[in-house]
Amino acid sequence: MNTNQRQRYQQVILSHARKPQHKGKTNLIHRQNQGENSFCGDKVDLTLMLDETETIIEDIKFEGAGCALCLASADLMAGAVKGKNASEALLMVEDFRKMVIGETEFQAPLEKLNIMQSVAKFPMRVKCVTLAWHTLKGALAGEEKI
Secondary structure (H helix, E strand, C coil): CCHHHHHHHHHHHHHHHHCCCCECCCCCCCEEEEEEECCCCEEEEEEEEECCCCCEEEEEEEEEECCHHHHHHHHHHHHHHCCCEHHHHHHHHHHHHHHHCCCCCCCCCCHHHHHHHHHHHCHHHHHHHHHHHHHHHHHHCCCCCC
16 A cells, blocks of 8 residues: 555545544434444444335444444445445445455445455454444344344
């Protein structure tokens, strides 16, 4: 990673971690789940508001505490899955996992998620960036953990 790429990576991560666009709780809560990485202490609480057919994610918000990578990933995830149907979002969870370990990349309009690819070099950080995604999977499966 060259200096410009490293600076861009740090700017994106810090921007999403410090000023997340999807922080809080949804107005109506149709699904929720809490994820925790007991190894490092990261915690993510997700709430989802679905459409009347319970297939489209109309809104998604998170609250939590943890490292910048965890919080930035939660914010990026929320922005990426908002407006998607649940089955599409579940496929994105698996695609994100593959991207983080260097097996694939996201294409437009989701290429912003690729910022997390460099985590593949730090296997201990993979859990940090995938926590929110696994929490989403649990919420969509109805595994409410409060």
